[in-house]
Every structure is written in C-alpha cells, then in structure tokens.
Amino acid sequence: MDFVAGSSSQQREEVAAETGAAVKNREEEMHRSVLGQLKPDYVKVKESLKGLNLTTVCEEAKCPNIGECWGGLEGTATATIMLMGDTCTRGCKFCHIKTSRAPPPVDEDEPRKVAEAISKWGLDYVVLTSVDRDDMPDGGAGHFARTISTLKDLNSKVKIEALVSDFQGNEACVKTVVDSGLDVYAHNIETVERLQGRVRDHRAGYKQSLKTLEYAKSLRQDLVTKSSIMLGVGEKDEEVFQAMRDLRSVGVEILTFGQYLRPSRRHMRVYEYVPMDKYDYWKREGEALGFAFVASGPLVRSSYKAGEFFISAMLNERRKAAAA
Numbered sequence: 637m638d639f640v641a642g643s644s645s646q647q648r649e650e651v652a653a654e655t656g657a658a659v660k661n662r663e664e665e666m667h668r669s670v671l672g673q674l675k676p677d678y679v680k681v682k683e684s685l686k687g688l689n690l691t692t693v694c695e696e697a698k699c700p701n702i703g704e705c706w707g708g709l710e711g712t713a714t715a716t717i718m719l720m721g722d723t724c725t726r727g728c729k730f731c732h733i734k735t736s737r738a739p740p741p742v743d744e745d746e747p748r749k750v751a752e753a754i755s756k757w758g759l760d761y762v763v764l765t766s767v768d769r770d771d772m773p774d775g776g777a778g779h780f781a782r783t784i785s786t787l788k789d790l791n792s793k794v795k796i797e798a799l800v801s802d803f804q805g806n807e808a809c810v811k812t813v814v815d816s817g818l819d820v821y822a823h824n825i826e827t828v829e830r831l832q833g834r835v836r837d838h839r840a841g842y843k844q845s846l847k848t849l850e851y852a853k854s855l856r857q858d859l860v861t862k863s864s865i866m867l868g869v870g871e872k873d874e875e876v877f878q879a880m881r882d883l884r885s886v887g888v889e890i891l892t893f894g895q896y897l898r899p900s901r902r903h904m905r906v907y908e909y910v911p912m913d914k915y916d917y918w919k920r921e922g923e924a925l926g927f928a929f930v931a932s933g934p935l936v937r938s939s940y941k942a943g944e945f946f947i948s949a950m951l952n953e954r955r956k957a958a959a960a
C-alpha cells in the first residue's frame with residue numbers, strides 16, 4: 637500500500653506541474669502509438685459500416701484499441717456498435733459524445749440493420765451500446781432488446797454484451813434488456829462514489845448504478861455482469877477498494893480499469909497518469925476479491941478485446957458444464 641500512495645502523490649504533483657500543451661502532446665502520442673498498428677480487417681469492417689449508417693463507439697470515442705479489436709484473428713474479432721444515434725441526453729464530463737435534450741428520433745429499422753450487418757461480418761463477440769436516451773419513455777430498452785433478439789435469431793452463436801444506461805433506475809427497462817437473450821449485461825459506475833458528481837451527469841448515481849447491476853443479475857443467474865472504472869480522475873485507493881467490494885457485493889464478475897484521457901480542453905482535466913504497476917496492482921487485488929476477470933491497463937476501455945476473449949471462453953465453459 638505504501639508504494640501505491642507514494643507514487644500517486646508524486647504523480648499528482650507532476651501532472652499539476654504539466655502545461656496544457658504537454659498534456660495534449662502526451663495524450664496524442666498515446667493515441668498515435670496504437671492507431672499506427674491498424675490491421676487489414678479493421679479496414680474491411682470499416683468499409684462495410686459505411687453504407688449502413690451505423691455508428692461504432694470504437695470510432696466515435698477515438699478508441700486507441702480499435703486496430704486490435706477489429707483486426708482480431710479468426711475467432712477473436714469483436715466490435716462495439718452504438719445504437720440510437722450519436723447524440724446523448726446526458727453530459728458526463730469525460731465524454732466526447734454530442735449532447736442534446738431532444739436528440740433526433742431513433743431509426744426504427746436499426747435493430748434489423750445492425751443484426752444483419754453483424755451476422756454478415758462473422759464476429760464472435762459484439763458489444764452493443766448506446767447514448768443515453770432519457771427522452772424515450774423506456775430509455776431505449778426496447779430498441780436494445782429488439783436488436784439483441786433479432787441478432788440471436790440470425791446467429792445464435794454470437795455472444796452479445798450490452799453496455800447500457802442506468803435507465804434512471806427503472807427495473808422494467810433493465811428486465812426488458814435482460815429478457816432479450818443477451819450474454820453479458822454491462823453498466824459502468826465510471827468512478828468511485830465520492831467523484832460521481834464531478835465525473836458523471838447529475839442524473840447518474842453510484843447507488844442507482846449498483847442497483848441496476850444487482851437487479852439484472854437477480855433476474856438471470858447465468859447472466860454475466862460487468863462494470864468499469866476510469867482511473868486518474870482524483871480517486872483514492874481506499875475508494876477504489878470500496879468500489880470493487882461494492883461491485884462484488886452485487887454479483888459483478890468482470891471489471892475493467894483504464895486511464896482517463898481528456899478528449900478536449902473543454903472536458904474534465906486528467907488528475908493523474910496512473911503508473912503501469914498500479915494497473916497490475918488493481919488487477920491482482922480485484923481478482924483476489926473474487927472477480928472472474930479484471931482487465932487493467934492505461935489503454936483498456938470498458939469494451940476491450942482481451943476481456944471479451946476471456947468472457948467468451950468463460951461462457952463456453954459454463955454452457956458446456958450446464959449441458960453436461
């Protein structure tokens with residue numbers, strides 16, 4: 637614990653002393669280093685997206701892992717598709733997505749288009765996510781559910797993770813998604829309890845998020861639940877430990893940790909660049925607390941191939957065991 641606290645406070649001082657330009661250069665360098673490794677499959681998936689009017693989070697969020705995930709070897713290719721447009725009704729301080737109180741209406745035909753496109757690509761694991769749609773009576777739960785069930789009808793083998801909103805804590809919406817036949821229910825708490833207001837939209841909340849994860853798991857014991865924490869926004873170690881314990885207490889099995897990178901000067905600042913050994917530390921501590929898998933690294937995002945590969949194998953094992 638001592639080395640952790642010591643290195644954190646030193647790092648904080650270094651970050652505080654950095655000029656805006658130095659921070660920007662550093663962030664751009666991190667993006668470039670991974671984007672430089674794009675593989676041919678990435679181009680193939682990107683091309684087939686063009687005609688379909690679909691949005692991928694991988695691109696919208698300028699995710700540095702895009703080449704690795706989309707360019708996966710056979711049997712490991714994944715992608716993250718964003719449903720219900722590119723405009724969110726919330727305004728989290730770390731997020732680069734466009735926001736509006738009244739985004740354009742959703743494309744009612746999107747569930748079919750997405751399902752057909754994904755089954756054509758032959759992906760093994762797909763993450764469906766969305767902007768938050770507080771303007772829709774069901775928060776978009778029905779749209780999610782239609783997409784998932786249509787995709788499962790077309791290809792029962794593809795594993796589906798839905799990274800969803802908190803639906804303002806509405807249990808009926810959570811149930812609609814869970815009942816659609818997905819494999820992994822993901823919802824991110826994003827940060828520790830104390831920093832929720834600083835980091836997330838005021839309509840989000842730590843307890844509300846935990847409750848939706850708990851409710852989802854209570855509906856289907858075979859459902860894998862997953863969450864994610866961004867590091868480098870001012871959290872303290874004991875608060876991270878508490879968040880991990882809280883997630884375990886509501887049955888969450890998969891956890892990811894990644895570094896917060898500021899998308900623009902208008903967004904919340906980076907409080908700290910967390911050192912590499914600290915990511916290893918959280919992985920060890922998380923697995924010791926009972927998470928089945930913890931993906932932890934500066935460039936890990938809530939949707940991340942290494943995690944998805946692990947979950948996929950875990951689901952196969954469980955299905956085999958259940959069938960035996």
Ligand code: SF4
Nearest residue numbers: 724726727728731768
């Ligand atoms: S709810 Fe999600 S998409 Fe919307 S602003 Fe917050 S992080 Fe971004």
